[in-house]
Amino acid sequence: MTFYTFSEQQLRGFTENVFLTMGCPQPDARLAADVLLRSDLRGIDSHGVARLSGYVRLWEKKRINAQPLIKVVHETATTATLDGDRGLGLVVAPFAMNIAIEKAKTYGSGWVSVKNSNHFGIAGYHSLMAVEQDMIGISMTNASPLVAPTYANERLLGTNPMCYAFPAGKYPAVVVDMATAAAANGKLEIAQRANQAVPEGWVQDAAGKSSINPNQLKEGGSLLPLGSDKDHGSHKGFGLGATVDILSAVLSGANYGPWVPPFVAFLDPPTDPVGEGIGHFLGAMRVDGFRPAQDFKDHLDNWITRFKKAKTVDPEKQVIIPGEPEYNSENERKKNGIPLIDAVVNDLNELAAKLGIEGLS
Incomplete structure (x- = not known):
């Protein structure tokens, strides 16, 4: 698995172009791109530009109205x-x-x-x-x-x-x-692209037995609720x-x-x-x-400060406030770029070729 890094500006332009090609008005294309890029910037890779082909697929099936x-x-x-x-x-x-x-x-x-x-x-x-x-x-x-x-x-x-x-x-x-x-479907999609197993407790097979196969949903299995099992x-x-x-x-x-x-x-x-x-x-x-x-x-602020000072089982670790990792990721990726795995880059370039627009390079 290889990672490629793209600037926010490059991915934003590419994404906006996809939505414009679908027929979205300029303000809508800009807004839709902003939502997806915010996901990638915040480190939620499962819901960012990796999902673009899904929106195009639904638009092609006339399930999405671009205007x-x-x-x-x-x-x-x-x-x-x-x-x-x-x-x-x-x-x-x-x-x-x-x-x-x-x-x-x-x-x-x-x-x-x-x-x-x-x-x-x-x-x-x-x-x-x-x-x-x-x-x-x-x-x-x-x-x-x-x-x-x-x-x-x-x-x-x-x-x-x-x-x-x-x-x-x-x-x-x-x-x-x-x-x-227990996990978002997008995380299974990432595991599929990376050819990796998923943790125990995320999915079950069609018979209701626990599985670590990220492709289980395509084989009749299901995701489990938060908490995994009864x-x-x-x-x-x-x-x-x-x-x-x-x-x-x-x-x-x-x-x-x-x-x-x-x-x-x-x-x-x-x-x-x-x-x-x-x-x-x-x-x-x-x-x-x-x-x-x-x-x-x-x-x-006082609440956050107190929770950050909490005694932890591992002295090398600290309590993580909800939203903190995403905030840190956004600052880091704005400066250093957004990493995409090769499978996602290939998918986006195939999408660009199909739509007749410039791909990622």
Whole structure:
């Protein structure tokens, strides 16, 4: 496995060009590229430019509308439901978060559910939009049905990520961004490209037996909920995944559970949908709706400082604050470039050749 390093500017230009070739308006192409590049910069390689071919594939199948008319279909002072018109979730979700932020500016909080959308990248991108306004940001989405509930060997839920982001003072924001499955499917894709086994507890085969084969999902297996199995708290991961599915889809009118249209190539969309597209849920809460924002940030700084000083089992290690590794990665990669494995580079160059645009070199 060989790594190649590209500048943020180079990957950003390439990614934007892909979306423009799909027919996205310039502002949408720029925004979609920004969401994907933020993922790569923050070290979440599974959700960055490596996913580009997936978006193009769905666009070719007419499952993504490159020029959506996003509209509010239900609204109150503090809530709204959006129809994403089959647009890129990379564009629809920021649109929704902006509405949540504007409502929060006026009323203290804003909550937006979304239907008829597609894969929205990393949840952290959308939550951090609220942090920039001294707000607490919340974002979540349902996803391809790849996860088996506790005790089951049937794929009924997605990895269904959720993110909570909190503004701090002298420290970076605290960002709790995680899948509610034992691992995100993108991590399996990375293992497949690298021809590596995955850790025990991530997946099970079609019979419900534990496996370390990263290709197991293509062979009828399933991802496991956060907690891995019934003896290690998988019911908690199942409960979190269910919460995301209900808020994102049952609430908005999107598809839920096994009816979610998949992003992965080896699954076909269901022929009996119960809603429209996939769903998201986004929220913003003004910190100063609870206490002065600076007081909150000062005390969150104090919280972080105390946790960083925690006694550890290994004196060479320190407690890691949620979002800290991603913040450090973003600073490092902005300066030194973004590494991509050769399999991803080859995939992107093949995509460029198919679209008739300049590849990576």
